[in-house]
Amino acid sequence: MPHTLSRFDNELNELHQLINTMFKITRKNIKQSLASIFDVDVEMAKRVIERDDVVNTLELRIDELARTLIIQFQPAASDLRTVFSATKIVTDLERMSDLATKLAQNALEMDGFIPRKSTSVPIMREILLTQVKNTRKAFINNDVLLAKKVIEQDKLLDDSYENCQRVLLTRMAEDPASISHSIALTNIAKVIERIGDHAVNIAEMIIYASSSHEVRHLSIEELNDVLDDEDE
Amino acid sequence: MSLSPQLKRRYRADKRFKFYGLTAIVFALCFLIFFFVDIIGKAVPAFEQAYIQVPVSYNQSVIHNYNRAIPKEYRRLVSKSFLRTLGQKLEAHPELMNTTQEEWALANHRVDQFLKGHEGHGLKKKYRKTVEQMYQDGKIEFRFNTNFFTRGDSKMAENAGVLAAAMGSIMVLLITIAVSVPIGVMTAIYLEEFAPDNRFTQAIEVNINNLAAIPSILYGLLGLAIFINVMGVPRSSALAGGLTLALMTLPVIIISTRAALRSVPQSIRDAAFGLGASSLQVVIHHVLPLAFPGILTGSIIGLAQAMGETAPLLIVGMMAYIPDAPGSIFDAATVLPAQVYTWSSESIRAFEERTAAGILVLLTVLLSLNALAVYLRKKFEVRW
C-alpha cells in the first residue's frame, strides 16, 4: 500500500534507484577490475580507477537523501529499516568499490602476470562474481532467500581463500623467485575475500530490511533457525 | 465486615440529608398539584352557564321598558343583558309584536351560582323553590359558556367575558414585540460584536444587568412619568402599556440574545473573516442565523413574562372597565392579567369563578408559550 504522503514514496523509490545504480557501477567495477587482472587489460583497470569517483559521489548523494528522508518523514518500521540499511549498504558498496580500485591498481603492477588456476584465485573470482550478482538481485527483489544464499556462499569463498594461501605459501617456499608474484596474488585473493565479506554485510542488511531479523554475527545454523522460524 | 458505630452515624446523616432534598422537591411538587387542582376546580364551573326558559311577551310597552316583557316572578331570574336586547329584537322582527314566546334566556348569575351550589350565591329565599322546580322541569339548563370567550367585561357577572382583555393583551404584546425585540437584538449585537472594550461599554453592561433586577412596578412609574405625563401617550392605552412592557422586557431579550450570540463559536467568525466577509456580513450571514433559535427562545420567554405582568400596567391605568375590544392602540384597553385582577376584587360570587377561569385561560397561553420555548431550545440545541 502506498504512503498517504506520495512524496515519501517518491523519495523512497529514488533512494532504491540510486542504490541500485551504485550497485550496478560497483559490480561493474569489481567485474572489470578482475577482468583487467586476468586479461591484463591496463586500460580497463584505469577506467575502473576513474569510475570510483562516480561511486563516491553516489555515496554522498544517497547519504544526503537518507538524511532528508529521516528529517522529513521520520520513517518508522519497514521504512526505518529501509533507510537505515540503505546507509549501511551504501557504506559497504563504497568499500567494495574502493577494493575494486585496489584490484585494478594491482592489475597495473602485475606486469602481465596471469594467476594460474592452481592458485584458486580464478575460482575465487567466479565465486565472488556470482555472490555480487546475487546480492544485487536480492536487493532489487528484496529476496531474503537469495541473500541467505549469498551468506552461505561466503563459506566457499573463505575456503578457497584458505586454499589459495596454502598454495601460494608452498610455492613461495619452493620457488623464491615467484615470491613477488605470489605476494601480489595473495593480496588479490585477500581483496576478493574482503569484497565477499562486504557482500555478506549487504546481504545481512537486505535480510534485516525486508524481514526485520538481525542476522549479523550469526553462524549459518543460527541463521537458518532464525529464518525458518519466520517461515512457520 | 461490620461498620463502626461512627460510620453508621455518618451514613444516617447522609440519608437524612438526601431526605431533606427529596422533601423540598416533594413540597414544591405538592404545592404545584394543590395549586392547579384548586384553580381548575374553581375555574371549571365557569365554563357552564345556566339558561332559563321564560315566556317573553312582545308588546308596545316593551319598547319603553324591557322589564315588562317577562312576568314578574321570572324577571329577577333572567340576566339583564337578555332583557336589554329585547327592544332591538322587536325592531328587527316586527312580526313578533303582540306575541308571547317561550324563549331560552341567559340566567341571572345568582340563579347560576345557586344551582352550582356555591356559597354566597345571593339568590333570595323566595326564588329558591321556583328555581329548583324549574331546574327539575328542565326549564333551566346548563350550557357551554360561549359568552365567556365572545364578550368583553360586563357589570353583569353572567355576561362578562375575556375577549376584550384578550384583544388588549394581543395588542399590547404586538407593541412590546415591535419595540423590544429589534432594540434588544440590536443592543446585544452591538455589545457582543462591535462594542469596543471600554468603560462606556462596561457601564452599559452593568446597567442592563441592573435593569433586569429592577422591580416591574418601577417600570410602571417610568411609564407614568415619561410616556403619559411627558410624551402625552393616552392613559390606559395599549400603547402606554406596550411601551412600558417593552422597556421591561428589553433586558431579558438583551441578556438572552447575548448568551445566544456568545454561544456561536469564535471559529465561525474567524472563518468568515478569513474569507473576506466584512463584520456586518459576518453578523448577518453567520452569527445571527446560528443564534436565532436562542434569540427566539429568549424572546418568547421574555414576552410570556410581559404577558403575565400586571403591576406596571396598573400604574399606567390599564385596569379600566373595558366592555369592548379596543379599536386602536390609543384607546383605553385592558389585558388578561389586569382583567383577572379587576374581577378578583369584585365581591359578587360569580366573578370568583370567572377570575379562576380567566386565570386558566392566561395560564394555558403562558404555559404553552413557555413549553414552546423549551421545545424550540431542545430542537435547535447545537453542541459545538
Added chain:
Amino acid sequence: MTTADIFLWFTAGLLILSIAAYVFARNKAIHIENTEGRLHSRPNFFGWYAVSKILTPAFIIGFIYSILHMSGLVSQPQALLAIVFITAIINFAISIKHIQRNFRARQAVEKTSKRLFFIAALISILTTIGIVFSVLFEAIRFFNIIPLWDFLTGTTWNPDTAFLIGAGRDEGGAVPEFGSLPIFAGTLMITVIAMLVAIPVGLFAAIYMSEYASSRVRNILKPTLEILAGIPTVVYGFFAAITISPLVVKAAEALGLHADFTNALAPGVIMGVMIIPFISSLSDDVIRAVPQPLRDGSLALGTTQSETIRHVVLPSAFPGIVAAFLLAVSRAIGETMIVVMAAGLRPNLTANPLEGVTTVTVKIVEALTGDQEFDSAFTLAAFALGLVLLIVTLVLNIGSTIIVRKFTQRYE
C-alpha cells in the same frame, strides 16, 4: 392632522422613497460594473447606501420635531413632512452622484449600521436614566413637602388629608403623616417569611437535583419546578387571597389564635413558593459548575456524599448561592401583585405574621391607581417609596454582582 396621520405619511413616504433609492442605486452600480469593470463593493451595498442616506436625516429631523412638539414649541406637521421629504430627495440625488466605481459603499453602509446598533444600546441607558429621573424628580417634590427624616423614621402613615390639601381644600383637619417605618416593616416581614420558605426549599431542591437525582429525573424536575416561575404574579395573588388566607385563618382558629384575612403569612408563603424555582435554578447552576474532580477528590478520602456536599461542594458554590439569595430578596421586596391582592392596606407596625401588614409596593399601587394629583403629597409619596425600592434593589443587585466577581473561585 392627527399623530397617527403624520406617522402614516411619514412612514409611507419614506418607505416608497427608500425602495426607489435602493433599486435605482443598485441598478446604477450594476450598470457601472458592466461598463467600467469591477466595483469596490457589491451592488446591493450601493442600494443600502442610498437608503441610509435618505433615512438618516429624515429620522433626525423627525426626532427633533417630536421633541419640539412635546415641549409645545411647534405644531406644523405639514411643514415637518415637507422638510423631511425635500431633504430625503436631495440626499437621494447626492447619494446617486456618489456611486462611482471606487466608491466604498460597503464601508459607508457598515458605519451607518454600526451607529444604528450603538443607538439601540443607548436606549437601555436611557431607560435607566428615565427610571431614576422619573422616580427622583417626583420624590424630590415629595421631600419638599415632607422632610426626608420624617418619612424614613415616622411610625404613623396617615395621608388621608393630604389629598384635600393638594386639592386646595384644607379644612383644618388632621395633619397628614407620612411615616413609612410601618410600611418598611411590613415589607420586611413578608420578605422574611418568603425567604424562610424559598431558601431552604429552593436550596435543598437544587442540591437534590444536582447531586442526587439522575439526569432523567432532573430533566423532568427542573422544568416542572420552573412552571412555578412561569405563573403570573396576579394568579399567585388570587390564590393567596382566595385559598391560602382562609386556610391560615382557619388554622389559626384551630390553634386558638386570631388571624386577619389580610395576614402577612399567606402572601409571604406564596411569594416564597414563587421564588423557589428562582433560587433552585440559580443554585443548581452554580452547584453544577463546581468541577467533578473536586467531588472525586473528597469522595476518594472516604467521605460520604452528604459530607462532600456540605464540606466541599457547597463552600465552593457559596458565593453563587449567596448572590442568588440576594437576587431573590430583591425580587421579594419588589413583588407587587401578591401583596396588593392578599396583604392589607393598613400600615401596621407589628411582629405578628397573623396580623395584616402592608408593603411599599401596595402603597405605590394604592397611590397611583386612583385619581392622580401630582401636586398632592399622597400621589408623590408613591414616587418617594419607589425611590426607596429602587435604591434597595439596586444595592442588592450590585451586592450580588460584587460577591460573584470577588469570591468565585476560578477552576481551570
Added chain:
Amino acid sequence: MSKPKISVSDLKLWYGDHETLHGIDVDFEAKKVTALIGPSGCGKSTLLRCLNRMNDRIVGCRIEGSVLLDGKDINAPDVDVVQLRTHVGMVFQKPNPFPKSIYENIIYAPQIHGMVDKQGMDELVETALRKASIWDEVKDKLHEPGTALSGGQQQRLCIARTIAVKPDVILMDEPCSALDPIATAKIEELIDELKQDFTIIMVTHNMQQAARVSDNTAFFYMGNLIEFGETSTLFSQPQQQQTEDYITGRFG
C-alpha cells in the same frame, strides 16, 4: 531566491503596551510552503495573522514596519482589508465549516465577493472540492451539512472553501493540530499538491510536520525570528544554538 510573494520587514507588534513581535524580517517565496515553528507564545501565530490583518479586530493591537504583498504594503490606508483577505486566505486550527451545506460553504465567499454567477456555481464548487482532494468523498452529499463530515474532511472542506476565492496565498494556523494522524497525513499530502498553485505559509507546533511539508522553515522565539532557511538545512545544520536546542528538544 526568487522574488518574494510576501515580504515582511522590521515588523513590530504590540498588544497594548506589550511588544510581542520585535522587528521581524522575512521573505516568503511564491509557490513554496513556509513553516513557522517555535514554542507557544513565540509570535508565530501573531505574525501569521498580520499577513491578512486578522489582528485588526483585536483591540489595542498596533503594528509598525511593513508587510508587502507583491510589493504593495497591505497596511496602507487605501488597502481594503476585505479585498486583502480574498488574496490572502486563511485556514484555522480547528476545522470550522459553517453549519450549512457543503455546497453553501464553498459558494459563500465567492458569492459575497460577487465572483460567481448562478451558472458558474456548480463548476466552482467541483473545482474547489477537487483541488482540496475531497470531491470523491463528498460529491454525493453536497447538500448535506458540512458539520456532518469527519474532522479531517471538515478541514479539507475549509481548505476548499478558501481555495474557492482563488487567493494567492493561503495561511494555515496549525491546520492539523485538531486531527488524528491519518487525517493529518491527508492534509499534508494536500498541502504538497496545493503548492503548485498557491503560496502557503503555515504555523505548526509539530516540528516533524514542518520538516515533512515545508520548503522553508522559520524558527521564532520570544517574538524574534531566530533562523530562517531551507527546511532540510535548518533541521540538519541549524546555524543558531537556540534553533539547535529547540529542534533537538532541549529547550528550557
